[in-house]
Amino acid sequence: MIFKVLYQELASEVPVRENTHSLYIEASNERDVRYKLKDRGINIEFIQTLEGEHLAYEEQSEDYILETV
Numbered sequence: 001m002i003f004k005v006l007y008q009e010l011a012s013e014v015p016v017r018e019n020t021h022s023l024y025i026e027a028s029n030e031r032d033v034r035y036k037l038k039d040r041g042i043n044i045e046f047i048q049t050l051e052g053e054h055l056a057y058e059e060q061s062e063d064y065i066l067e068t069v
Helices: 030-040 052-059
Strands: 002-008 021-026 043-050
Touching: 002 030, 021 030, 030 043, 043 052
Parallel strands: none
Antiparallel strands: 002 021, 002 043
């Protein structure tokens, strides 16, 4: 499955919408996503499953780069 992760660069940073970044990662479930990203020191705000038409829409974005972890 493909997941979209919304996060802040620093774990100590208060979430502010304008500073939120996103990345795309392939994993088996949400727990696996958190495990793969635990060493990055980021503040994960939200993890969203992408599938079907939603995934196709995100793939068209110029920001869509699937992370390999």
